[in-house]
Amino acid sequence: MSIFNYITIASTILLTLLILVQTRGASLGAGLGGAGEVNTTRRGTDKTIFQITIITAIVFALSLILGIIVK
Numbered sequence: 001m002s003i004f005n006y007i008t009i010a011s012t013i014l015l016t017l018l019i020l021v022q023t024r025g026a027s028l029g030a031g032l033g034g035a036g037e038v039n040t041t042r043r044g045t046d047k048t049i050f051q052i053t054i055i056t057a058i059v060f061a062l063s064l065i066l067g068i069i070v071k
Contacts, residue, residue: 004067011060018053022046 042050 002067002070004063004070007063008060008067011056011063015053015056015060018049018056021049022053
């Protein structure tokens with residue numbers, strides 16, 4: 001296994017956790033899209049988690065592409 005495989009696995013797990021943390025509301029229905037709230041401004045920790053999620057998604061995509069090219 002190359003280093004890109006390990007980076008892909010780690011970024012997949014981290015990306016999944018970050019997406020699950022971003023759910024709004026306290027109920028399970030809110031996490032599955034059942035909440036009718038519209039929040040457009042991200043502040044504080046929510047904004048930081050959102051930005052880390054974007055960076056992790058970019059790392060994930062790059063590790064997949066580079067893993068295919070190097071192979």
